[in-house]
Amino acid sequence: MRTVYLNGEYLPETEARVSIFDRGFLMADGVYEVTSVLDGKLIDFDGHAARLQRSLGELDMTNPLTRDELLAIHRELVSRNGIDEGMIYLQITRGAPGDRDFVFPDPDETKPTVVLFTQNKPGLANNPVAKQGLKIISVNDIRWGRRDIKTVQLLYPSMGKMMARKAGADDAWMVEDGYVTEGTSNNAYIVKGNKIITRALSNNILHGITRAAVLRFAREAQMDVEERNFTIEEARDADEAFVTSASAFVMPVVEIDGTKLGDGTPGKVAPRLREIYLDESLKTAI
Numbered sequence: 001m002r003t004v005y006l007n008g009e010y011l012p013e014t015e016a017r018v019s020i021f022d023r024g025f026l027m028a029d030g031v032y033e034v035t036s037v038l039d040g041k042l043i044d045f046d047g048h049a050a051r052l053q054r055s056l057g058e059l060d061m062t063n064p065l066t067r068d069e070l071l072a073i074h075r076e077l078v079s080r081n082g083i084d085e086g087m088i089y090l091q092i093t094r095g096a097p098g099d100r101d102f103v104f105p106d107p108d109e110t111k112p113t114v115v116l117f118t119q120n121k122p123g124l125a126n127n128p129v130a131k132q133g134l135k136i137i138s139v140n141d142i143r144w145g146r147r148d149i150k151t152v153q154l155l156y157p158s159m160g161k162m163m164a165r166k167a168g169a170d171d172a173w174m175v176e177d178g179y180v181t182e183g184t185s186n187n188a189y190i191v192k193g194n195k196i197i198t199r200a201l202s203n204n205i206l207h208g209i210t211r212a213a214v215l216r217f218a219r220e221a222q223m224d225v226e227e228r229n230f231t232i233e234e235a236r237d238a239d240e241a242f243v244t245s246a247s248a249f250v251m252p253v254v255e256i257d258g259t260k261l262g263d264g265t266p267g268k269v270a271p272r273l274r275e276i277y278l279d280e281s282l283k284t285a286i
């Protein structure tokens with residue numbers, strides 16, 4: 001049984017309980033982070049901690065934990081649960097005011113709810129799916145306008161994954177005003193020749209921590225990076241495509257809306273970026 005963290009305590013997962021009045025439960029009033037673990041170490045921890053701080057700030061929530069406290073909890077959970085490869089999920093909600101009310105509770109009276117738990121995923125780095133690549137479909141992006149805040153409102157991304165599954169695909173890319181925003185739980189890229197194309201940062205997409213690292217490594221490796229909008233038509237005509245996220249790292253995409261990219265197998269750029277990302281981020285893992 002997992003040991004999880006809830007509001008200052010380490011507990012067996014079956015004993016960790018949150019109020020029915022928690023605003024995360026009633027209103028999706030909360031934010032989260034997913035940090036991967038490789039070789040028992042945290043990948044891009046400081047990036048995730050910084051984005052958490054930003055998400056909380058954008059929602060007028062205070063962070064009850066310092067960066068060092070957060071790191072200590074992550075490490076304690078990795079150690080208590082014997083995680084070599086996997087993920088740490090962290091969620092902070094505006095807490096449980098004891099009733100349902102749209103108005104935010106007084107932060108002096110209602111403390112945030114802090115939950116962290118581990119997900120053990122042996123073989124995460126050597127995921128066989130990376131050799132095959134993903135089939136994706138496109139769906140309309142009907143989410144709200146602050147996708148840069150990593151909130152727990154994940155109903156539409158869940159529905160997107162279900163639409164993909166129903167269509168015999170693995171995942172979905174969301175499209176708004178004719179342009180791809182991002183994947184249901186990842187950032188989206190296409191490759192044309194030696195050029196990596198991905199949407200620029202704005203409130204319309206999550207500012208992926210993996211995205212930032214991968215683009216930095218790509219530029220350091222003298223690859224061309226263009227941050228601009230692209231359409232599904234352009235993507236279907238691309239040489240390669242891929243997605244990035246803390247749980248998938250760099251994952252090739254081999255089919256979009258039924259059209260195979262190239263010969264329908266992962267190309268050269270995405271697998272190379274995956275290798276570089278795994279090597280480089282392990283060097284700075286803590």
Ligand code: PDD
Pocket residue numbers: 034182183184185186187205206207208209210211244245246247
């Ligand atoms: N998802 N875009 C969306 C909509 C996401 O949900 C995620 C992450 C990303 C990639 O961000 P990062 O590289 O920081 O993981 C982009 C996480 C992994 C999840 O929901 O499980």
